[in-house]
Every structure is written in C-alpha cells, then in structure tokens.
Amino acid sequence: MENKSLSDIEIRIVALLKERKKEAISLVYDNYSPALYGLIVRIVNTRENAEEVLQNVLLKVWNNSDSYDASKGRLYTWLVNIARNSAIDYTRSAKFKAEKKSNPFDINVYNNNEAYVSDEKSKDPGLEKVITNLDVKYQKIIELVYFKQFTQREIVDELNIPLGTVKSRLRIALRELRSSLSGEVLGIILMIIYFIR
Amino acid sequence: MDIKAYIESGILEQHVLGMSTPQESAEVIRYAAKYPVLQEEINSIEETLFKFGQAQAINPSVDLKAKIISQLDAKVYDLPNDKNTPPKDESTGMSRWELLGMILAIIFAAGTYYFHKQNNALVNEKNELQTKHQALLAQCEKNKNGEAILIKHMAVLKDLNTQPVVMEGTPLSPESNAVVYWNGDSKSALLNIASLPIPSKDKQYQLWAIVDGKPVDMGVFDLGQDIAKLKEVPFIQNPQAFAVTLEPLGGVESPTMDQMYVVGNI
Numbered sequence: 001m002e003n004k005s006l007s008d009i010e011i012r013i014v015a016l017l018k019e020r021k022k023e024a025i026s027l028v029y030d031n032y033s034p035a036l037y038g039l040i041v042r043i044v045n046t047r048e049n050a051e052e053v054l055q056n057v058l059l060k061v062w063n064n065s066d067s068y069d070a071s072k073g074r075l076y077t078w079l080v081n082i083a084r085n086s087a088i089d090y091t092r093s094a095k096f097k098a099e100k101k102s103n104p105f106d107i108n109v110y111n112n113n114e115a116y117v118s119d120e121k122s123k124d125p126g127l128e129k130v131i132t133n134l135d136v137k138y139q140k141i142i143e144l145v146y147f148k149q150f151t152q153r154e155i156v157d158e159l160n161i162p163l164g165t166v167k168s169r170l171r172i173a174l175r176e177l178r179s180s181l182s183g184e185v186l187g188i189i190l191m192i193i194y195f196i197r
Numbered sequence: 198m199d200i201k202a203y204i205e206s207g208i209l210e211q212h213v214l215g216m217s218t219p220q221e222s223a224e225v226i227r228y229a230a231k232y233p234v235l236q237e238e239i240n241s242i243e244e245t246l247f248k249f250g251q252a253q254a255i256n257p258s259v260d261l262k263a264k265i266i267s268q269l270d271a272k273v274y275d276l277p278n279d280k281n282t283p284p285k286d287e288s289t290g291m292s293r294w295e296l297l298g299m300i301l302a303i304i305f306a307a308g309t310y311y312f313h314k315q316n317n318a319l320v321n322e323k324n325e326l327q328t329k330h331q332a333l334l335a336q337c338e339k340n341k342n343g344e345a346i347l348i349k350h351m352a353v354l355k356d357l358n359t360q361p362v363v364m365e366g367t368p369l370s371p372e373s374n375a376v377v378y379w380n381g382d383s384k385s386a387l388l389n390i391a392s393l394p395i396p397s398k399d400k401q402y403q404l405w406a407i408v409d410g411k412p413v414d415m416g417v418f419d420l421g422q423d424i425a426k427l428k429e430v431p432f433i434q435n436p437q438a439f440a441v442t443l444e445p446l447g448g449v450e451s452p453t454m455d456q457m458y459v460v461g462n463i
Contacts, residue, residue: 022269028260033249037257051261060266072226073213074243080250081215 010075017065025062032076036083043087044091057083096097138173147168213242232459315391350387350427358382362439364461370394375459377404377439387427390420393458396443402458403425403448406436415439417448439460 011030016024025079032040036057041050068078134142144150144158155166203209211217212225229236246405353359359380366373376389388404395400404415415430442452 014427022266025269026262026266029265032250033262034254034256036249038253038255039250042253047258054257054261062269072222072249072370073239076247076250077213077243078442080246084215139221189320 007074014068014070014075017061017068020065022062024065025058028061028079029058032079035076036079039080040083040087043084044090044101049090049096049099050087051089053083056090057086060086133175138169141166141169141173198232200232200234204235209235209238210242213239213246228356255298262338309330351386353378353380353383353385355405356380356383359402360463362436362461362463364441367457369456370458373458375441377461378427378438379436380411381434381463384432386415386432388418388430388431389427390418393441393453395420399446400443402441403444403450403452404430405440405442405452406433407438407440408433408435410437410439412452414448414450415442436463 007026013024013027013031016027033054037050037054040053041047044050044053051080051145057079061103068075073077121196138161144155150158152163155161156163159166161169209385210216210224212222213461217225225235225239229239246258276354289443359378362377362379364377369392373393374391375393376391378387378389380386395401403417405412406415407413413433413436415433418428418430421428438461439451441458442459443456444453
C-alpha cells in the first residue's frame with residue numbers, strides 16, 4: 001500500500017513534468033526534499049552547502065525532465081542519483097575545497113541523531129547476530145560504517161589501514177552478509193556505503 | 198542464464214545506484230524485461246533505497262522551497278546524455294548560458310579583429326589614393342600649364358604677322374633644319390627644333406640672330422624631351438638671319454662658324 005501511494009505520486013509528478021508545470025517541482029520538493037537533503041548533507045557537510053546543492057538538483061530536474069525514462073526505474077531513484085552526483089560535483093568545486101582547508105576537522109553536524117526527521121534507526125537484533133558471526137575485521141568495518149557512520153577517511157584513520165583496504169573489506173563483508181541476510185537490511189548497508197564520502 | 202548468480206553478483210544494486218556502465222544497465226533492463234523475478238528484485242532494491250532516504254531525512258530550512266520555485270526560470274543546467282543514471286564522473290561543466298556567452302564573446306572578438314584589420318586596410322588604401330590624387334593634381338596642373346603654353350604658341354603661329362624663318366642644314370649637317378617664328382608686332386620669337394643631332398654631353402646648341410651683319414646671342418638650348426614643342430627665345434629687332442651653332446656647354450660670346458648646323462635668312 002505504501003508502494004501504491006508512492007507510485008501514484010510519482011505518476012502525477014512525471015505527468016506534470018512533461019506538461020512543464022512548476023507544480024511538479026513543488027510536489028517533488030514536498031515529497032522528497034527531506035530525503036534528498038539528508039543524503040546531500042552527508043556528502044557536503046554543512047546546511048548552507050546542502051541547500052545550494054539541493055537548489056541545483058531541483059533546477060536540473062526541471063530542466064532535464066525529458067531525460068527521465070520510466071522504463072529505467074523509479075522517479076525517486078532518478079532523483080537520488082542526480083542528488084548524489086551533484087553533491088559529489090560540489091565537493092570538487094574550489095569553494096568546497098577552500099572550506100575544507102580552513103576547517104580540517106571536518107565536523108559533520110549530522111552525526112548526532114537529533115537532526116534526523118525519523119527516530120528510527122535500524123537496530124535489527126537479527127542483523128547484530130549475523131554480524132558477530134563474521135570474521136572480526138569485517139565486523140569492525142560494518143560497525144564503523146553502519147552503526148557509527150564513520151566516513152571512509154575516518155575509518156582509514158581509526159583502523160590505520162589504506163583506503164583501498166577499507167573498500168575491499170566492505171565489499172567482502174557485504175558479500176558475506178548477503179548470503180545470510182534479507183536483501184533489505186543489506187540494501188541499507190549498501191546505501192550507507194554509497195553515500196559516505 | 199543463472200538468475201541466482203546474476204542477482205548475487207550485485208549488478209542489480211549497482212544499476213539502481215547508478216554505479217554500472219551504460220552497457221551493464223542496458224543489459225539489466227533487457228534481462229529484467231525477460232525475467233520478472235529480476236524486475237521484482239530491482240523493485241525491492243528501489244524500495245530499500247526509498248526507505249533508507251526516509252530514515253535519514255532532514256528538513257531543509259523553510260524558506261528554501263520558495264527560493265527554489267522562484268528560480269526555476271532563471272537558470273539552465275545540463276545533464277549528461279545518459280538517462281536516469283548519470284555517469285559517475287559528471288564533471289562541473291559550463292552552463293548553457295555561460296557557453297553561449299563565451300561563444301558570443303569569441304564571435305564579438307573575432308568580429309572586432311576583422312573590422313580592425315579591414316579598417317587598417319582601408320586607411321592604407323585611402324592614403325594611397327590620396328597620394329595618387331596629389332600626383333594626378335600635379336600632373337593636371339602641369340598639363341594645364343603646358344596647354345597654356347601651347348595656346349600661346351599657337352597664337353604666335355597663327356598670327357599673320359608671324360614670319361617663319363626656315364634654317365636649312367649646312368654642309369656640316371645637311372639633314373638638319375630648324376625654324377624660328379619671328380613676330381615683330383607681338384615681339385615674340387619661337388624656335389622649332391625640327392631636326393638636330395644629339396650633341397655630346399660637353400656641348401650645347403646656341404641660337405644666333407644676325408643683325409646688321411653681326412651675330413647676336415639668342416641663348417643656348419637643349420633638345421630636351423619635348424622635341425615637338427616650341428621654345429620661346431628672346432625677341433631681337435631687325436634680324437636678317439638666324440643660325441644655330443654647336444658650342445661648349447654654356448655657350449660663347451661669338452659663334453664658332455665652322456660649327457654652324459643650320460642657317461636661314463628672313
């Protein structure tokens with residue numbers, strides 16, 4: 001049923017976009033901006049930056065609506081990919097690099113849970129059990145990535161291992177988990193990895 | 198095809214997350230159309246993506262929406278051609294307007310350069326034309342002056358009172374001849390060098406009038422380039438004859454008789 005309402009909204013938005021009605025963007029904003037904003041902020045650090053990126057994202061959506069093809073996937077998936085790419089683009093800008101230089105401690109304001117709209121944190125007990133069955137080094141990686149939401153760089157510093165090693169351990173850990181977990185939880189882990197910098 | 202292995206390869210997740218190549222994505226879509234179970238898998242991954250987004254959603258500031266809506270007409274952005282999943286390394290290129298502006302600037306600069314070059318060429322041409330014009334004016338002036346002289350000479354020639362005095366060649370130069378047009382009324386005299394040999398560089402021809410049996414100097418002359426033209430010579434009263442001798446440069450006081458080329462009596 002949640003699926004149904006989700007796809008109803010998407011169908012409506014897609015139709016309005018084709019008709020070049022600005023109401024489409026209003027609906028996108030109302031339904032998806034918090035989710036997109038949350039993802040963007042993970043990557044660009046500050047509210048100010050994230051708002052700038054979100055603006056860019058919505059403009060891109062408006063100007064490139066004819067490049068969305070329903071046969072390739074959901075509208076939301078398309079939106080998320082635009083958001084992620086825009087945010088990563090932003091981190092490559094001179095402005096962002098300059099900010100990073102002057103703020104090397106890279107404090108992610110949103111590490112604390114209060115900022116989140118939803119109170120839910122997926123603390124599935126079944127997941128924890130499965131993780132403890134893994135080799136220790138893979139456990140550690142999952143713990144840092146999923147539970148503590150460390151960035152890749154933070155993991156490198158914490159574990160004193162190269163970035164390449166972090167990435168490959170994650171891949172292997174996920175492969176191990178996949179065989180024992182439902183796709184949903186695994187997917188969540190993947191998403192986190194997808195969005196960490 | 199081993200559907201299980203295909204699913205376990207993680208290619209479906211990569212496709213949904215925009216991490217696969219265009220070829221891989223095209224393949225996923227093809228297989229998903231063929232095998233419904235794959236499409237279900239994809240749907241479930243997308244569902245997870247959505248839930249994850251909801252789980253970590255953060256509200257932006259309240260005034261942002263209005264800001265965004267109002268800017269919808271202001272800017273133009275480009276997405277790469279790849280539909281739905283933009284390529285991983287989408288670089289921050291120029292917006293369409295910036296590109297247009299740059300193209301216009303280049304066209305403008307090129308146009309300016311072209312016109313500058315053309316202007317220089319035109320200025321040069323103008324200067325050249327001015328020089329030519331001055332030359333032509335000078336020539337025109339010369340022609341006018343020449344014409345005035347000719348008219349004057351014509352007047353003398355046509356005057357019934359003008360006496361043409363033909364000087365025939367002497368044995369020294371039998372082929373030579375010249376004419377003096379003498380007008381006692383208007384007191385003018387013209388010399389027509391019809392035919393005289395070119396002298397050596399250290400010699401000049403001198404014209405004489407014989408008055409009362411004595412030679413009177415009428416000046417030296419050169420053949421010149423305008424052999425057809427007449428030369429104005431001094432007016433002497435009561436000449437009995439005219440003669441031309443070849444003398445050293447600058448002439449002499451008395452004619453060298455054995456250098457007489459032409460002579461004629463009135």
